[in-house]
Each structure stands twice: as structure tokens, then as C-alpha cells.
Amino acid sequence: MLKFFRRSKGWQLAGLISPGALWILLFFNLPLLIMLFISFVERGRAGGIKIPPVYTIENYRLFFNSCSSAFSGPECNPFLYLGIFSHSVRIGLMVTFFCILVGYPLAYFMAKQKQVWRDALMILVIIPFWTNFLVRTYALKSVLATEGLLNSFLMNLHIISQPMNLLFNEFAVVVGLIYGYLPFAVLPMYTSIEKFDYSLMEAAADLGASPRRAFLRVMLPMTLPGVVAALVLVFVPVVGAFITPDIMGGGKVEMIGTLINRQFGVARNWPFGSAMSLILMLLVLIGVVIYFRSSTEETRRGI
Amino acid sequence: MTSEFAVEMQDVLKQFVTPEGGILAAVNHVTMQIKDGEFFSLLGPSGCGKTTSLRMIAGFELPTSGKILIHGKEMSQVPAHLRPVNTVFQQYALFPHMTVEQNIGFGLEMKGVGRAERSKRVSEALEMVRLPGMEMRRAKQLSGGQQQRIALARALVNKPEVLLLDEPLGALDLKLRKEMQLELKTLQREVGITFIYVTHDQEEALTMSDRIAVMSKGVALQIGLPEEIYERPADKFVADFIGETNFLDGTVKGQNGSTVEVDIPGTGLVRVESSRTFTNGQQVSVAVRPEKLRLNSDVKEGNNLKGRVEDVIYIGTDTHYGVRMTGGQKVRVREQNLTQAQKIIAKTGEEVMVSFTRTSPRLLTE
Ligand SMILES: Nc1ncnc2c1ncn2[C@@H]1O[C@H](COP(=O)(O)OP(=O)(O)O)[C@@H](O)[C@H]1O
Ligand SMILES: [Mg+2]
Numbered sequence: 205m206l207k208f209f210r211r212s213k214g215w216q217l218a219g220l221i222s223p224g225a226l227w228i229l230l231f232f233n234l235p236l237l238i239m240l241f242i243s244f245v246e247r248g249r250a251g252g253i254k255i256p257p258v259y260t261i262e263n264y265r266l267f268f269n270s271c272s273s274a275f276s277g278p279e280c281n282p283f284l285y286l287g288i289f290s291h292s293v294r295i296g297l298m299v300t301f302f303c304i305l306v307g308y309p310l311a312y313f314m315a316k317q318k319q320v321w322r323d324a325l326m327i328l329v330i331i332p333f334w335t336n337f338l339v340r341t342y343a344l345k346s347v348l349a350t351e352g353l354l355n356s357f358l359m360n361l362h363i364i365s366q367p368m369n370l371l372f373n374e375f376a377v378v379v380g381l382i383y384g385y386l387p388f389a390v391l392p393m394y395t396s397i398e399k400f401d402y403s404l405m406e407a408a409a410d411l412g413a414s415p416r417r418a419f420l421r422v423m424l425p426m427t428l429p430g431v432v433a434a435l436v437l438v439f440v441p442v443v444g445a446f447i448t449p450d451i452m453g454g455g456k457v458e459m460i461g462t463l464i465n466r467q468f469g470v471a472r473n474w475p476f477g478s479a480m481s482l483i484l485m486l487l488v489l490i491g492v493v494i495y496f497r498s499s500t501e502e503t504r505r506g507i
Numbered sequence: 508m509t510s511e512f513a514v515e516m517q518d519v520l521k522q523f524v525t526p527e528g529g530i531l532a533a534v535n536h537v538t539m540q541i542k543d544g545e546f547f548s549l550l551g552p553s554g555c556g557k558t559t560s561l562r563m564i565a566g567f568e569l570p571t572s573g574k575i576l577i578h579g580k581e582m583s584q585v586p587a588h589l590r591p592v593n594t595v596f597q598q599y600a601l602f603p604h605m606t607v608e609q610n611i612g613f614g615l616e617m618k619g620v621g622r623a624e625r626s627k628r629v630s631e632a633l634e635m636v637r638l639p640g641m642e643m644r645r646a647k648q649l650s651g652g653q654q655q656r657i658a659l660a661r662a663l664v665n666k667p668e669v670l671l672l673d674e675p676l677g678a679l680d681l682k683l684r685k686e687m688q689l690e691l692k693t694l695q696r697e698v699g700i701t702f703i704y705v706t707h708d709q710e711e712a713l714t715m716s717d718r719i720a721v722m723s724k725g726v727a728l729q730i731g732l733p734e735e736i737y738e739r740p741a742d743k744f745v746a747d748f749i750g751e752t753n754f755l756d757g758t759v760k761g762q763n764g765s766t767v768e769v770d771i772p773g774t775g776l777v778r779v780e781s782s783r784t785f786t787n788g789q790q791v792s793v794a795v796r797p798e799k800l801r802l803n804s805d806v807k808e809g810n811n812l813k814g815r816v817e818d819v820i821y822i823g824t825d826t827h828y829g830v831r832m833t834g835g836q837k838v839r840v841r842e843q844n845l846t847q848a849q850k851i852i853a854k855t856g857e858e859v860m861v862s863f864t865r866t867s868p869r870l871l872t873e
Binding site: 401403404406407408409410411412413414415417418421422425426 | 565566567586587588589592593594596598600601602603604613614617618661662665
């Protein structure tokens with residue numbers, strides 16, 4: 205009887221998780237396997253892969269040495285792709301840093317309000333999610349354009365005499381990414397801060413900690429899980445971003461995302477695009493694992 | 508400038524804006540002086556302004572008006588982290604992300620005490636609260652009583668001039684609470700630090716304190732020694748809040764020297780010794796403790812009033828009688844069961860004589 209029960213429970217569970225599991229299997233795991241396969245074969249002439257497939261590790265070699273291709277001339281820079289990678293990581297870190305720097309005080313401010321105001325502010329943070337990402341990015345572009353809102357505003361006030369070049373450079377890309385991903389930083393940090401017990405700050409003050417030290421020794425470590433979540437939620441998509449660098453950078457700012465995007469578009473090099481996608485995934489995965497390890501260790505030790 | 512007082516509150520007013528938009532005086536023009544080395548209790552029902560008073564001394568709230576002095580120094584410009592006081596919070600407020608050692612050492616660390624010295628003093632503090640060897644535990648891994656002791660150690664290790672305790676035993680069970688009461692009192696005598704102790708438990712305040720301030724609705728009604736407050740309550744609220752009191756309301760019929768005659772409608776004339784002067788016809792309340800009333804034992808030169816027993820409660824050490832007086836007032840009488848032979852004096856429904864001396868009651872006018 206008991207055995208039957210247990211088995212039937214197992215079946216129930218299987219029944220419950222199977223739609224989700226099937227979905228993930230079909231639309232995440234299977235494509236990943238296909239990508240893995242493509243990354244190890246030679247490219248087809250007009251995109252796709254050579255049929256029948258010819259196995260090779262050339263796609264990975266090309267990434268680490270961009271001159272390994274037969275077409276490279278004598279001026280070739282072997283670190284071209286590696287450079288774009290590290291540059292993307294740098295932009296990712298910068299954007300994440302600013303999102304947290306701006307987002308934490310904002311989340312703190314929100315958490316400090318009365319319940320009614322908190323809900324209102326929360327909706328204000330979430331509303332941008334309801335607007336198409338492309339539309340928002342184009343809107344920001346028109347703000348930063350040479351004859352855009354910001355420049356004409358500053359010129360009318362005679363603060364500047366000539367319009368500034370705010371668009372189609374790295375600055376524009378970073379601003380665009382911060383703008384796009386700030387809510388992803390605010391929400392998890394808000395959740396952490398809202399749970400934080402402020403009487404602990406009074407306890408710290410009571411024991412002689414200035415507001416700054418109380419923050420660093422008590423509030424920050426205790427809200428660190430939210431900060432880590434924000435870091436992951438912003439860094440991961442930003443490193444692989446391709447729409448924002450494309451629009452805000454005007455094709456002048458190359459990031460991993462735009463590079464990969466190009467392999468599946470004009471460059472018609474699916475195998476190389478797949479190889480880079482997998483390398484990016486691996487890199488992000490390693491980063492996230494290391495960060496989670498170290499941060500939980502830290503919170504465990506109370507640093 | 509120093510002062511014989513550890514803490515002085517001078518006409519302190521603290522107003523809050525209520526959610527309804529009104530103004531509430533949580534602490535209403537309170538003046539009190541707490542002597543150096545004293546165990547001073549703030550006693551009163553929930554919501555009477557005890558915590559607010561403590562928070563103003565600690566520096567978490569600023570008075571709306573009035574002054575707070577610590578050892579003669581005015582505190583209005585001194586932020587909480589620079590005040591020479593430490594607090595044991597009602598919910599302990601231990602840092603959950605730190606070990607016991609880091610918790611207790613936090614104050615020393617903020618003062619810049621070195622690591623070696625710090626860990627020595629932390630283990631001394633742990634000895635003091637009888638939890639040696641607990642350094643590496645986390646707050647979550649401790650029982651309520653242990654957390655309470657750690658909170659105490661965390662405050663005391665800094666050797667503050669004044670220790671503020673906000674109902675520190677409120678969350679403990681009765682037995683542990685009694686134990687900790689004695690321990691706290693002993694500890695206070697040993698370290699010689701001024702304790703300001705907040706409680707709503709009158710028994711706790713009476714057993715532990717050198718002096719007590721009884722508060723109600725933001726006002727300090729009476730400040731004095733425990734026996735003063737118990738034996739000579741200033742008004743009906745204090746008499747009622749501290750221990751149990753019977754009130755017999757009546758009018759003054761005459762005064763002969765120190766003897767005041769009060770007519771209790773329907774019950775009879777009561778004679779009470781008082782140092783105060785009353786006018787004829789004045790409304791007063793004869794307040795007398797249940798343990799000062801006797802049943803069926805004619806008290807010479809005393810008051811002997813008739814009534815009928817309504818309930819009898821035997822509680823081991825004592826027997827409590829509820830008696831309805833002829834005038835309709837209900838009083839409680841507490842007879843101690845001194846000998847085994849002692850019988851229940853009267854049964855429910857029996858007519859009895861309730862007696863008390865002339866010096867037992869207090870005459871209260873409000
Ligand atoms: N921050 C505050 N805002 C509004 N009212 C408050 C605040 N703090 C306390 N009060 C009110 O002040 C009164 C006294 O509170 P408190 O000092 O906590 O009482 P006690 O500690 O004696 O129970 C209560 O009526 C309480 O609701
Ligand atoms: Mg309180």
C-alpha cells in the first residue's frame with residue numbers, strides 16, 4: 205500500500221514537472237546541442253554548414269588567433285577577437301558597477317517609503333519593461349543625438365556653445381546599457397533592502413559605529429545577496445548585448461554580441477558564431493560560479 | 508562639568524505625528540534625575556513612553572523640547588554613536604551575519620581596540636554572562652536566553668557610563684526570567700554601572716530597582732524607592748498598577764488631628780490616619796492593599812466593616828476572598844496560610860467582618 209502510494213506520488217511529480225521539463229529540453233537543451241555540433245564543423249558557403257559535415261576545431265582556433273585563417277594578410281592582429289571579448293567584459297563590468305552604484309541608493313530610497321509610495325515607485329520602475337526595448341533605445345538615441353533634446357537644451361541655456369558628440373561611441377553604448385538594465389539591478393536589491401531590519405543599524409550606532417561604518421559593516425553585508433543577484437542579472441545580458449551597441453554605437457562599437465550576431469548575418473559563418481557563443485556562455489558560467497562561491501563564503505564568514 | 512547624576516531629563520517633551528495626522532505626546536514634560544551607579548527602572552503599561560524615553564537617552568530620537576544630560580553634559584548635539592551609553596535591545600538586535608565573538612567585539616572594534624585585546628575582553632565578557640567558549644557560534648544558533656546574555660555582554664564589554672535595557676527579559680519564560688532578574692541585579696552591583704531598566708512588570712521593577720519611575724500616558728507619575736511607591740502611591744493609577752489595591756470611594760465627614768473620617772456610602776464610616784488636611788465633603792478614595800485586610804478578626808481601634816463572601820480562591824501560600832461590602836463595593840482580602848491547621852475562614856455566601864487598622868489605607872484624591 206505504502207509502496208503504491210510512493211510510486212503514485214513519483215508519477216504525480218513527474219506529471220507536474222513534465223511540461224516544463226519538456227519545454228526546457230526542446231527549446232534550450234536541444235538547440236544547445238545543435239550549437240555545440242555546428243561549432244565543430246566547417247562552414248557552408250552561403251551560411252549554414254557544409255553537407256556532409258566535416259569535423260574541425262578551426263572555429264575555436266580562429267577565436268584565439270584571428271590570423272589562423274588562410275585569408276589573413278601580414279598586418280593581421282592575432283588578438284582581434286580576444287580583444288573584443290575583453291573589451292565587452294570591461295563594458296559589462298562598468299555598466300554593472302554603475303547600475304549597482306545608482307540602483308542601490310534608489311532601492312534604499314524606495315524601501316524607506318510608506319507602503320503606498322513604495323508600490324507606486326515599484327510600478328514606475330517596472331513600467332519600462334512594458335515598453336519595447338527597441339523603442340526605448342531609439343528614444344534615448346534621440347535624446348543624445350547631435351541635435352537631440354539634451355544638446356539643444358544645454359545650448360539654449362548657453363551652458364555649451366557647440367553640440368557635444370554624445371552618440372555613436374562607447375559612452376553612448378554604456379549609457380544605453382545602464383538605462384536598459386537599471387531595473388534589473390534595482391529589483392533584487394530592493395527585495396534585499398526591504399527585508400533588512402533597520403534596528404540593526406541602531407544597534408551598530410549604539411556600539412559606536414558612524415553611519416558610514418554601520419553601512420559597511422552591517423547593512424551592506426546583509427544586503428549583499430541582492431547586490432550579487434543584481435550583478436549577475438545585469439552583467440550576464442550586458443556582456444552579450446547586441447541591440448544597444450548596434451543602435452547607440454552606430455556600428456562603431458564592437459562587442460561580443462554584435463560580433464556573434466554578424467556571424468549569423470552578413471559574415472555567414474555559423475560555426476564560428478556558435479563557437480563564440482559557447483565560449484561566451486562558458487566564460488559567464490565560470491564567472492557566476494566563482495562569484496557565488498566567494499560571496500556566499502563571505503556572508504558565511506560575516507565580512 | 509560633571510554631575511552626581513548619571514542621566515538627567517529636564518522637562519523633556521517628545522511629540523509624534525500619528526498616522527491619523529494628530530499629534531501625540533509620547534513623553535510629556537518628564538523631568539527625572541538618575542543617580543550614578545543606580546539601578547533605575549521605568550515602569551508603566553505598554554505605550555506609556557518608556558521606550559521613547561530610552562531612545563532619547565540613547566540618541567535615536569531627539570526631544571521635541573527639553574534637555575537630556577549625561578554626567579552633566581548636554582546631549583542634543585551628540586549623535587547616538589558618540590554617546591557614552593549602550594543599549595540592550597528588546598529584540599536583542601544581534602548581528603545575524605556575525606559570530607558571537609564579532610558581535611561582542613563590535614563596539615571595541617569601533618573604538619579601535621586591537622584584535623588580541625579584543626578577543627581577550629570578549630572571552631572575559633562571555634565568562635561574565637556565563638557562556639564561555641561560545642565565540643564561534645552564530646546568533647541564530649542560540650536560544651532566547653543565550654541571545655539575551657550575548658546582547659548583555661555586547662553592551663557591557665564597552666564599559667558604558669550608562670546601560671539602557673529595554674524589557675530585556677520580556678521574551679523569556681517565567682523561570683528563566685526570575686533567574687535573570689537576580690543575575691542582572693548582581694551583575695549591576697559588581698560592575699557598578701548605572702542601569703536604566705524598562706519594564707511593564709511591576710514585580711520585576713520592585714525586586715530589582717533602587718528607584719522606580721512609574722509612567723502613564725507619557726507622564727512620570729511618581730519617582731521613588733520601591734517601598735515608597737508600594738506603600739505610599741501618589742495616586743490611584745500608581746496604587747492600582749503596583750500590586751493589587753482595593754478602592755473604597757467616599758466623602759470626608761470630618762478630621763480630628765491626623766485622623767480623617769470618611770463615609771463610604773452604605774458600608775459605614777472609616778477612620779484613616781493621614782498627614783494631609785482634607786475639607787469636609789471632599790471626594791476621596793480609601794486605598795488599601797488586600798494583604799492588609801483581615802477577615803473576622805476584630806481589630807482594636809481599627810475599622811470593622813460588614814460584607815458577604817462572594818468567592819474563595821485557595822492558591823497554596825494564600826487564600827483570596829472576594830467580599831461584597833454592604834454598600835455594594837467589592838474588595839479582595841488576602842489571608843496567608845501560616846499554619847497547616849489554618850482553615851478556610853469563611854465560605855462563599857457567609858457574612859463576614861472585614862477589618863483593617865487606621866494606618867493601613869492611603870487616602871487618594873485622584
Ligand atoms: N516613531 C513613532 N511614530 C509615532 N508614534 C510613535 C512612535 N514611536 C512611539 N510612538 C507612540 O508613542 C507612544 C509611546 O510609545 P513607546 O515609548 O514605545 O511606549 P512603551 O515603550 O512604554 O510601550 C505609543 O503610543 C506609540 O504608539
Ligand atoms: Mg517599549
